[in-house]
Amino acid sequence: MSAARVTPARVAPPHRAAGVSSAVLRRAGVFLGTVVFILVVWQALLVVTGVSPFVAKSPADVWAFLWTDGEAALNRAQVLDGLLVTAHDAGIGYVAGLGGAAVIATLFALFPALSTAFMPVAMVLRTFPLVALTPLIVLAFGRGVAGLAAIGFIVVFFSALVTISFGIAGASRQALDVVAVFGGGRWAGVFKVGLPSALPAFFTAARLAIPQSLSAALIAEWLITGTGAGSQLMRAAGTSQYVALWSTAAVFIFATTIVYTLVTTLEELVLARFGGRETP
Numbered sequence: 001m002s003a004a005r006v007t008p009a010r011v012a013p014p015h016r017a018a019g020v021s022s023a024v025l026r027r028a029g030v031f032l033g034t035v036v037f038i039l040v041v042w043q044a045l046l047v048v049t050g051v052s053p054f055v056a057k058s059p060a061d062v063w064a065f066l067w068t069d070g071e072a073a074l075n076r077a078q079v080l081d082g083l084l085v086t087a088h089d090a091g092i093g094y095v096a097g098l099g100g101a102a103v104i105a106t107l108f109a110l111f112p113a114l115s116t117a118f119m120p121v122a123m124v125l126r127t128f129p130l131v132a133l134t135p136l137i138v139l140a141f142g143r144g145v146a147g148l149a150a151i152g153f154i155v156v157f158f159s160a161l162v163t164i165s166f167g168i169a170g171a172s173r174q175a176l177d178v179v180a181v182f183g184g185g186r187w188a189g190v191f192k193v194g195l196p197s198a199l200p201a202f203f204t205a206a207r208l209a210i211p212q213s214l215s216a217a218l219i220a221e222w223l224i225t226g227t228g229a230g231s232q233l234m235r236a237a238g239t240s241q242y243v244a245l246w247s248t249a250a251v252f253i254f255a256t257t258i259v260y261t262l263v264t265t266l267e268e269l270v271l272a273r274f275g276g277r278e279t280p
Helices: 014-049 059-068 072-110 112-126 130-141 145-169 173-181 186-197 199-225 228-238 242-274
Strands: none
Touching (some): 014 059, 014 242, 072 112, 072 199, 072 242, 112 145, 130 145, 145 186, 199 242, 228 242
16 A cells, blocks of 8 residues: 655745744834834923913823723724724725726826826826815715715825836836747736836835825815714814814824834835845
């Protein structure tokens, strides 16, 4: 009777696993350093400017509001509920704008005539202030998911389109020549060389789109939906609930920093895997 054949399990190379761990730890350290820096600057500005404690709240005030006051649990629940709504609203615009920009930039690379015809139009549309466009967006798309997606799309799309388009256009001429020598046409050049070369530009656009999509969500909640952190901030400011205002803003900034760190970490890992360099 023949012995059973055993196939050894595939194990990630030690240097790659170590590289992933070091990248995650490095980004975690940067995140913690950023949080500490923000807290120190926040407290220092309150001391230096001497703003009235009735309006300006310190990190200690925010901590008490969220963790030690008698109604801290209720306060946390309200802030987190608003944050989750805003995260959902921002996510819609983020995916719509960044995904749409990647698709259109690819089409522009495949069909340069489209870029020549429509890129100037896109740049002109980008100059219109979002507040002025919001009533038109509401009339066209309503106050639901479609309206939120439209606002996020407008804010994220145009800058991401330019960034990704330049990334594709900056592909190595030598690599494109190699594709052409082996019989590849424009499509092969774009998909085999242009898009991989645009990965750094794509992640740059992805990082920039984080604050853009969040700002768009806050504006949409303020002007359209009346929900989420945007609405909470407006109500707190209008009723002089300044500790709630500062707490909502602080949690919002903290969550934004987390998302930015995650995207930056993913960028480093992906570029290390597909960008031709090892993660330190």
